[in-house]
Amino acid sequence: MSAYQIRESKRARRIRLQVTVNDGLVVVAPKGVRPEEVDILVRSQHQWINRALKKLSDRKQYLDRQFGEGPPTTISLPALNKIWRVSYFVNTSLAAGWDVSAHNSLNIYSEPAKAQIVIDKWLTSVAREHLQNELSSLGKKTGLSFKRMQIRAQKSRWGSYSARGTISLNRNILFFQPAVVEYLLIHELCHTKHMNHSRDFWQLVETFCPDYRALDKSLKEAWRLLPPWSVK
Ligand SMILES: [Zn+2]
Known part of the structure; x- marks a missing residue:
């Protein structure tokens, strides 16, 4: 299963997954959510997660190249x-x-x-x-x-x-x-x-x-x- 961090949010009504350049997979969940509940959701969404993480790493590589290099030699x-x-x-x-x-x-x-x-x-x-x-x-x-x-x-x-x-x-x-x-x-x-x-x-x-x-x-x-x- 993918590693993730949980971010509790007062405003969140239900568990939501997001993938960001800096933090990878983040689970946004209502306050007091049970960890088992989050686990079940993450497991059930693994295909979506893998796709999103792959897209993210492509994008990240691209951005690294874009900002990491000076003028071309x-x-x-x-x-x-x-x-x-x-x-x-x-x-x-x-x-x-x-x-x-x-x-x-x-x-x-x-x-x-x-x-x-x-x-x-x-x-x-x-x-x-x-x-x-x-x-x-x-x-x-x-x-x-x-x-x-x-x-x-x-x-x-x-x-x-x-x-x-x-x-x-x-x-x-x-x-x-x-x-x-x-x-x-x-x-x-x-x-x-x-x-x-x-x-x-x-x-x-x-x-x-x-x-x-x-x-x-x-x-x-x-x-x-x-x-x-x-x-x-
Ligand atoms: Zn044409």
Whole structure:
């Protein structure tokens, strides 16, 4: 049985379970509750508890990474099959910015507090160039055309298409494998023919990307592939 602590509450009418980052499993119970009663409830709810604790530990790991790390010293972009070594230069006489020297060394010029902003700009510019190229060549290959592409930095929306002909892509898809990126681009290109997720739409996707089901499914947990610093 899971370990837990009991918190007696004057306001509690009945026994309630909660799971928190700091305390794990907490049983909130009316004053004077009998311990056996709590035991029975905890035992009967073990499935819910295990699920909740698992979710919590995932979340905790994620938060630890997010706050435990400083600015990245390497950045890996699987979509491009490239890894950059990142160096930081503090030189207040230079305008904030970056350059890329030999062997994928990314140099960030900025005061430390603003380094993140510079890295964000760099990542967006890499995304714009790479995804524009990919989208154009896939557009030619599929015969599907779009007017404009724009890069966004959203939490978990990877792409979208507007009736005006603009394909929006999340720059963070650069952290995905090339096959996933290709599927995402084909998906948005197919929306230029079908503005919905109808059967016709998926059939069109399938003609260009037979493996689309598995690739689409892989996106469910895809946020885990993003380094914390890239997530807004
Ligand atoms: Zn769609």
